[in-house]
Amino acid sequence: MAKRKGIQTIVLESKPCILSTTSIVGPKEGNGPLREFFDLVLEDDTNGMNSFEKAESSMLNFAVSDCINKYGIGKESINYLFAGDLLNQLTSANFAARQIGIPFYGIYGACSTFTEALSLGAVFVDGGYADYVISATSSHFSSAERQFRFPLEFGNQRSTTSQWTVTGAGAVLIGKSNENYKFPCITHVTTGKVKDYGVTDPNNMGAAMAPAAVDTIAIHLSDTGRKPEYYDLIVTGDLGRLGRGLTEDLLLKHGYNIKDNYFDCGEQIYYNQEQNTGCGGSGCGCSAVVGSGYLYKKLMKGDLKRVLLVATGALLSSTSTMQGESIPGIAHAVAIERI
């Protein structure tokens, strides 16, 4: 089949483009090294709402609406919204979708959700099933912390391997390939399998997700016949400092050296030492704001030409952890290129 290459990769022959993006983050992310690349930095992470869940949903709503407005089309032109978040029952995405009113597919892949959304959106556009789609995800430190860990008021001590859930939302408008290729295009999609190497520590997500990242990156390179240096940057979602190191080492064993062009969104979004963010950021807002902020702007400017974005998700629940299960991981890759 011409649209498939290797065992897990789709080639998007029409090269759907990313026509606009919007990123919105909380104050802590706005104090990090990527500040200048975000469209909006909130001064107050409640965004004027009376709960953190509603704050998160309002941020996702803003990202989607602003992303559409930027490109200058009406929202009735958007055929689908692919969106998700970390909250139980995708509360943020569902309530944002209620306000936005675009036909909606809710998706969940923990922190891998951003590239899941990009993959599905790009396939729908490439196949001619949509003229325009929005792919968007969000997360919020305070809503995630109390759902997955402890009430904030409890003030629990953080582990050295912990990561800090990013407060932010990112949205991407994908459309048919564009005149003069002035926009970055999604050229390949490599969909991951669930990988589980038996990590059981929910404070060490990087180690739980690294095997999935390694598997998806290795398969993408093998499927496409590309070498790591084909990409200006291979970007993982939110493995953090520890998971990034593991991924580099494990890929070396597969014969791939990515150390010179490897970037992890989680590791780079904060000044980890000064901002007390442990191994780095996490949450499906992390790759969303770095992808739709930093990476997209670098791609538009021409500083980057070829990026492999691999968001990674840890597929645990507090129930599965209490029942003694280990933490499965998954990673989906999309190749974004200026052509």
Add this chain to the structure above:
Amino acid sequence: MAKRKGIQTIVLESKPCILSTTSIVGPKEGNGPLREFFDLVLEDDTNGMNSFEKAESSMLNFAVSDCINKYGIGKESINYLFAGDLLNQLTSANFAARQIGIPFYGIYGACSTFTEALSLGAVFVDGGYADYVISATSSHFSSAERQFRFPLEFGNQRSTTSQWTVTGAGAVLIGKSNENYKFPCITHVTTGKVKDYGVTDPNNMGAAMAPAAVDTIAIHLSDTGRKPEYYDLIVTGDLGRLGRGLTEDLLLKHGYNIKDNYFDCGEQIYYNQEQNTGCGGSGCGCSAVVGSGYLYKKLMKGDLKRVLLVATGALLSSTSTMQGESIPGIAHAVAIERI
């Protein structure tokens, strides 16, 4: 765009087929009126596992594996698994996907997830992005009850408008259109928007979901130019007795009379009076087992030729309900036809 019709409908020109299905249910569903249509009825709803969550995941795993085996291909031929369930972070689907080892997209649309899975799977096959996909969902009374409502041991009184979460899993194998059209085909996909008419009672899901069902059915009929009687059966997922009545009445106001060929999976899966199931069944296992059991077998036999399956989801979480939010609903339709 030829692949789109009207405002929210996709025409699948290659007519992807449903090549096999598997349904597995618990003992209560096995005592209901559709018993003969299920492939496996468990005697014990723990399925030999030490938690209800693991039981649900094992049922989903069985449904997927058995569905692949029935058609006689290896699981390495399956390009994608689209799956989801009701549990937080899609625990059942994630852990089943870990065992199954097929590239995996997790999806969530509450009880609408089954037709979301069918929609995405059919599009991937139609577009040539996959040779074979599995679409599958599950739910379990005991895992859902304690997550969404009360611990089972508490023995709370049920409201008269309550529904009973189906213990079951259904899987569907979708492939390219087949010689002699001996299999039912997915011909159209109509994707829903989130609808919210302000219902706030989490014990009255039928009323919360009915507006979404009405919207999606009316748009499907308008987009395709079909009349209700084109279909042998218009099937909603799990509105129950109350939601079914509301849907009939509201569609009449849109000018569509579906009373003569309308079937609700939730209302029909139990002997509601005798089995004390209130308004009927619910959960994303409900439309999954009725769709992959009853409907598929009727379609294969030729008793039914044209079915519009419209699974409906109530997009609440216990957190959003406690924060005073109303209950948004969504419904996705797929047309399944013998041609």
